[in-house]
Amino acid sequence: xxxxxxxxxxxxxxxxxxxxxxxxxxxxxxxxxxxxxxxxxxxxxxxxxxxxxxxxxxxxxxxxxxxxxxxxxxxxxxxxxxxxxxxxxxxxxxxxxxxxxxxxxxxxxxxxxxxxxxxxxxxxxxxxxxxxxxxxxxxxxxxxxxxxxxxxxxxxxxxxxxxxxxxxxxxxxxxxxxxxxxxxxxxxxxxxxxxxxxxxxxxxxxxxxxxxxxxxxxxxxxxxxxxxxxxxxxxxxxxxxxxxxxxxxxxxxxxxxxxxxxxx
Amino acid sequence: xxxxxxxxxxxxxxxxxxxxxxxxxxxxxxxxxxxxxxxxxxxxxxxxxxxxxxxxxxxxxxxxxxxxxxxxxxxxxxxxxxxxxxxxxxxxxxxxxxxxxxxxxxxxxxxxxxxxxxxxxxxxxxxxxxxxxxxxxxxxxxxxxxxxxxxxxxxxxxxxxxxxxxxxxxxxxxxxxxxxxxxxxxxxxxxxxxxxxxxxxxxxxxxxxxxxxxxxxxxxxxxxxxxxxxxxxxxxxxxxxxxxxxxxxxxxxxxxxxxxxxxx
Numbered sequence: 001x002x003x004x005x006x007x008x009x010x011x012x013x014x015x016x017x018x019x020x021x022x023x024x025x026x027x028x029x030x031x032x033x034x035x036x037x038x039x040x041x042x043x044x045x046x047x048x049x050x051x052x053x054x055x056x057x058x059x060x061x062x063x064x065x066x067x068x069x070x071x072x073x074x075x076x077x078x079x080x081x082x083x084x085x086x087x088x089x090x091x092x093x094x095x096x097x098x099x100x101x102x103x104x105x106x107x108x109x110x111x112x113x114x115x116x117x118x119x120x121x122x123x124x125x126x127x128x129x130x131x132x133x134x135x136x137x138x139x140x141x142x143x144x145x146x147x148x149x150x151x152x153x154x155x156x157x158x159x160x161x162x163x164x165x166x167x168x169x170x171x172x173x174x175x176x177x178x179x180x181x182x183x184x185x186x187x188x189x190x191x192x193x194x195x196x197x198x199x200x201x202x203x204x205x206x207x208x209x210x211x212x213x214x215x216x217x218x219x220x221x222x223x224x225x226x227x228x229x230x231x232x233x234x235x236x237x238x239x240x241x242x243x244x245x246x247x248x249x250x251x252x253x254x255x256x257x258x259x260x261x262x263x264x
Numbered sequence: 265x266x267x268x269x270x271x272x273x274x275x276x277x278x279x280x281x282x283x284x285x286x287x288x289x290x291x292x293x294x295x296x297x298x299x300x301x302x303x304x305x306x307x308x309x310x311x312x313x314x315x316x317x318x319x320x321x322x323x324x325x326x327x328x329x330x331x332x333x334x335x336x337x338x339x340x341x342x343x344x345x346x347x348x349x350x351x352x353x354x355x356x357x358x359x360x361x362x363x364x365x366x367x368x369x370x371x372x373x374x375x376x377x378x379x380x381x382x383x384x385x386x387x388x389x390x391x392x393x394x395x396x397x398x399x400x401x402x403x404x405x406x407x408x409x410x411x412x413x414x415x416x417x418x419x420x421x422x423x424x425x426x427x428x429x430x431x432x433x434x435x436x437x438x439x440x441x442x443x444x445x446x447x448x449x450x451x452x453x454x455x456x457x458x459x460x461x462x463x464x465x466x467x468x469x470x471x472x473x474x475x476x477x478x479x480x481x482x483x484x485x486x487x488x489x490x491x492x493x494x495x496x497x498x499x500x501x502x503x504x505x506x507x508x509x510x511x512x513x514x515x516x517x518x519x520x521x522x523x524x525x526x527x528x
Contacts, residue, residue: 038313
C-alpha cells in the first residue's frame with residue numbers, strides 16, 4: 001500500500017497547485033493526476049453534473065490502486081465530497097475540510113472572507129465548516145467566476161486581472177476582514193495580484209496549502225509514506241499536448257506521460 | 265419537410281443570438297435548440313474533442329427529423345464543419361461561410377479584422393474564406409478568450425468588459441481596419457461595449473446576423489418556410505433551470521421546455 005500512488009484530480013490547472021506542493025514535500029511519492037479538461041471549468045456547472053463527472057473519476061482512480069485520493073478542486077469538494085467518500089475504496093481528502101484544524105490553531109481570526117467559484121460559494125460548504133468550528137466568526141463570501149478563465153489564459157499578472165480583483169475584493173476589504181481564504185485551487189496562481197490590492201494586515205491562506213499539510217500529516221500518521229522512485233502519470237479528458245505544456249511550465253520540470261482518456 | 269423544425273446548437277448562450285434573430289424574422293418556424301452546457305466553453309477545447317461533441321449533437325438533431333441544422337457556434341463551424349456535413353442527413357449551415365456573400369456584396373472593405381475564440385483564430389477558417397473571396401484584403405485576427413466567460417457571467421457592460429475589450433482591440437484599431445467581424449456567436453451580446461471603444465468609421469458585423477440572413481434565404485429559395493404555429497424545444501447537457509432563466513432573459517419571452525439530455 002505504501003508504494004501505491006497518490007490519486008489527485010481537478011477540472012484543470014488548479015489541481016497542479018496542490019500537486020506542486022506535494023511533489024516538493026514528498027520526493028518519493030508517485031502520482032496519478034486526472035484533469036477533467038473536457039468539462040473545465042467546474043465552477044459554473046451544476047452540482048448534478050459535477051457528481052456525474054466525479055463518480056467516473058473516483059472509479060478510474062480506484063482502478064489504478066491508489067492509496068489515497070485528493071480532490072484538488074474546491075467546487076467538487078463543496079458539492080460532491082460525501083458521494084465521493086461513499087464511492088471510493090480508499091480515503092478521500094478534499095480541499096475544504098483541512099481548514100478546520102487551521103482555524104482551531106489560529107483562533108485570532110474572527111472576520112473571515114472566502115472567495116471561490118459560484119458553486120463553492122452557493123454550496124455554503126465553507127460557511128457550515130467555519131460556523132461549526134467557531135460560531136463567533138463572521139463570514140463574508142464572494143464568488144469570483146472570472147479568476148479561473150483569467151488564470152487558464154495565463155493573464156494572472158495582467159491589468160485585466162488587477163481590475164477584476166479590485167472589483168471582486170473591494171467590498172470584502174470594506175468589511176475589515178482579518179483573513180482571506182483562497183477557496184479555489186486555481187487561485188494561488190493569482191495570489192500576487194490579490195496581495196497588491198488588499199491591505200497588508202489581511203492574512204491570505206490558500207486551500208491548496210492546507211490540503212497539502214493535511215495529506216502529509218495523514219501519510220505520516222498512517223505510515224503510508226513511500227521511499228521508492230517517483231513516477232508521475234497524468235490523464236486528461238481533452239487534448240493532452242496543451243495540458244502537458246501547461247503542466248511542465250507550472251511544475252518547472254519535464255512531464256513525459258500525459259494521456260487522453262474518455263471516462264464513461 | 266416544411267413543417268419540420270430547424271435544428272440549432274451551440275456550446276452555450278451564444279447560439280441564442282442566432283435563434284433570437286430567426287424567431288423575429290420567421291414567426292412560424294419551430295426550433296429544436298441544443299446547448300452543450302456540460303462542455304461549455306468550446307473555445308479552448310481541442311478540435312478532436314469538439315468533433316466528438318458535435319458528432320453526438322448532429323446525430324441527436326437528425327433523430328428529431330429537423331429540416332436544417334444551424335451550427336450557431338463559430339468554433340465548431342471553424343474546426344468541424346466538414347465532418348458535420350458528412351454525418352448529417354439534412355443540410356448544415358455554419359456561421360462562417362455566410363461571410364462570403366457579404367464580402368462580395370461589399371467590396372469596399374479591404375482591411376478586415378476578425379475576433380473570436382482561440383480555436384476559431386487558430387483554425388484560420390476566416391483567413392482562408394476571406395483570401396478565397398478577395399485576395400486583396402488584408403486580414404488581422406485576434407483571439408479574445410475572456411469575452412465568452414464575461415458574457416456568460418452577465419458582465420458585458422461592466423468596467424471589466426471595457427478594460428478587456430480595450431486590451432484585445434487596441435492593436436487591431438492601430439492597423440486602420442475598416443471592418444470588424446465578430447466571429448463568435450456570443451459577441452453580439454458585448455457589441456455595445458465594443459462600439460464604445462473603437463472609432464466610428466469601423467463597420468461592425470456579426471456572424472450571427474450573416475448566418476440568419478443565409479438561413480432565411482435558403483428556406484425561401486427551397487420553399488421550406490413553415491406556416492403553422494411555432495414550437496421551441498430546448499435541450500441542454502447540464503442543468504436546465506439556469507439555462508431556462510438565461511434563455512428567457514435573452515429572448516424576452518417565457519420558455520417552457522428545457523430538458524437535460526446526456527449524449528453518448
